[in-house]
Amino acid sequence: MSWANSWLIAITGYAVLLAWPISTLVLVWFAVRYSGTHRAKNVNRAIAGGEGRPKHFWIIVPALNEEAVVANTVNAALNLRGPAGTLARVLVVDDGSDDRTPEVLAAIDHPRLRVMRRELPNARKGKGEALNAAYRYISERTAEAGVEPEQVVVGIIDGDGQGSENILVEVSRLLRDTKVGAVQVQVRIRNRSKLLGAVQDLEFGAIVDASQNLRDVLDTVGLGGNGQFSRLSALQALGDAPWSDCLVEDLELGLRMHLGGVSIRYTSRACVTQQAVVDVRRLTRQRTRWAQGNMQCARYLARLFESPRIARTALAEMLHYLLSPWANAMVTVLLVVFGVAGTAGLLIGHPVPFLPTWAALGESAVVWLVITTFPGLLWAMVHRGKRGDEGLSRMLVAALAYPAFLVLGLAATYRALGRQASGRQSWAKTERLAEEPVLQLSAA
Secondary structure: OOHHHHHHHHHHHHHHHHHHHHHHHHHHHHHHHHOOOHHHHHHHHHHHHOOOOOOEEEEEEEEOOOOOOHHHHHHHHHOOOOOOOOEEEEEEEEOOOOOOHHHHHHOOOOOOEEEEEOOOOOOOOOHHHHHHHHHHHHHHHHHHHOOOHHHEEEEEOOOOOEEOOOHHHHHHHHOOOOOEEEEEEEEEEOOOOOHHHHHHHHHHHHHHHHHHHHHHHHOOOOOOOOOEEEEHHHHHOOOOOOOOOOOOHHHHHHHHHHHOOOEEEEEEEEEEEEOOOOOHHHHHHHHHHHHHHHHHHHHHHHHHHHOOOOOHHHHHHHHHHHHHHHHHHHHHHHHHHHHHHHHHHHHHOOOOOOOOOHHHHHHHHHHHHHHHHHHHHHHHHHHHHHOOOOOHHHHHHHHHHHHHHHHHHHHHHHHHHHHHHHOOOOOOOOOOOOOOOOOOOOOO
């Protein structure tokens, strides 16, 4: 290998390393700047968009063996109120639970609560099919009542989710714009007293929030499994089964909506909280499912390229999101290979040109350490400045742990690649933790 080729490899490696902190700086700048301007812009856009404000809300709670949390989730959902003149109902889909979930639900007596029990062999075919069953039920009730589907909103709150008090009001405000077919609200972590919970809240409360705000500008907002709200008419445009068996059925639904010309908005002025996964093994399993689902969505790349409804800037952002797991996996392997090759060369006395000395290896290690630590520290400051509900010291500790969190994500990506290559599509449900009970307000 010539010196020119070796230095080309070194320069390329450092360029790859620097791309992440540079992109982080751009996203942080956008997060800080955008937070002060997006509300007025979105309010004006919604007011100018027409009178599409919904009159009916259905909150779907998919439940499979959720005895530890389902009472709190349902009571919190029943406590939510929309603007004056709107009706909010809760539909729980018990997808064949074999724990005490049915008994817990039977003990909740409320006129705005409906429970749909699915039995085997129809039950347990994935979250997407459970949501489709609820969607068909809502469509039938809507038609029977003679209500226009444009006036009905279907929201998803997971078994461990709890929406903020203003969530329906905020969603209703954004949906006043008749061009908007869906809204995604911010996601936060409730049980963040432990380190893993704090790191996950750093991820959702700062990084994902900034990314979604950027997508809100580019009109590429992605739907999440928790806190997504869609017009019934937008779902009906996708047929009898809007959700698929994809491992990230929420992301796929958002892609299908974008391809259909549906505008999706994001708001951080309302949120849904969920439980963190506080066990490393279960967290790896969860992230493996997310990574594999992201890979499954790569089948939409050709349609995104060909769609006249997807702007070029929007396409670039979508490609980045869909291809980043593959790129991260390959780049990491290349960097590790070069690092091992450079170290081995020094050990045997035949150093490679791009790492000629131990000092050069040490400098590279320092650069690697700074580059992997720097973004987390920035996001900790953003989280502290925007959320204001966590101490700076806790956020800094979470930031220092963030590189290890990324390594876990890479391990999950490699597992996902193996599962996808072997054709394994099944997934294990995330386990829940018991919490203090949420009181149910008056049914009036």
